[in-house]
Amino acid sequence: MNINAPLKKGRKYDQVVAGAREVFLKEGFEGASVDQIARDAGVSKATLYSYFPDKQALFMAVLTSQCMQQSDEAMGIEILQQPVPEALYSIARSFLGYLMSDFSVQVFRVCVAESARFPDLGRAFYESGPQQALDQIASYFASEKVQQDLTIDDPYLAADQFLQLCRADMLLRKILNVETDVSDEAIERIARETVKMFLARYRR
Template sequence: MNVNAPLKKGRKYDQVLAGAREVFLREGFEGASVDQIARDAGVSKATLYSYFPDKQALFMAVLTMECQLQSDQAMGIEILQRPVPEALYAIAHSFLEFLMSDFSVQVFRVCVAESARFPELGRAFYESGPKQVQEELATYLASDRAGRELVVEDPYMAADQFLQLCRADMLLRKIFSVEDRATPEQIDRVARETVKTFLARYARR
């Protein structure tokens, strides 16, 4: 399987992705069948296969789409133009909402479960998800705008620390089904505490 192979796009491409997203979320990776995805998407199997060579490639396309949407929302130009504490809070809040979503947790479980059989799936997940978020945040932390309020010698290390603070204990509780979902109040609290801790380390004095 080559999860990085270029895929042909057409007028039903987004329709297939939307159907696949719902089936993967509902059935998981193992439980999802190409037949069910085609039915939910309202396309024929031939149409589906004209876009995606296999279920793994389709799964990765859905994941990449979701990660890009999350990145666009968290790291939008309007957000990055705010004062640094406000921008960091918006980034943390958006990241947490995505991280704690049913889709994100389901994807995480799938990638862990399948990474031994399909190591390229785990690598592709890391490249399109955690690594991309860290790189975009590191770029922001290294920017002149952030530099006016922060002293960051290693932007990649600082970005990793910020994202680890965001995860807190909520993610483990969600993954292990200790709690069904994080409340808006919990997400807000963790986002605010993340920013306070990060600024205590990196704010320019």
């Protein structure tokens, strides 16, 4: 299986990905069948296979599309133009909102469960999600705008610290079903405290 092989796109590509997203969310990776995905997407299996060689490639297309959407929301130009403390809060709030979503948690569980059998799947998940977030936040921390307010010598280390502060214990509790519902108030509190701690360490 070549997870990173280029995929053909066409007028029904987005339709297939949208249908697959719902099936993967309901059934998980193992439980999702190509027949069900094709049926829910409203396409034939032949059409589905014309875009995706296998279920793994389809799963990664779903993941990649979600990560791109999250990236646009968390690191949009209107956010990056805000004063640094406000931008950090917006980034943390958006990141936490996605991280605690049912879809994100389900994808994480699936990739952990399948990564031993399909190492490419785990690697592609990391590169499409966590690595992309790390790269984008590190790039922001290295920018002239941020460097005017914060003293950050190692943007990648600082980005990792920022993301780890965001996750807190809340993510583990959600993954393990200790806590199935995370309130907006809890997310906002963690985002605020993340920014306070980060600024206490790096503010000039």
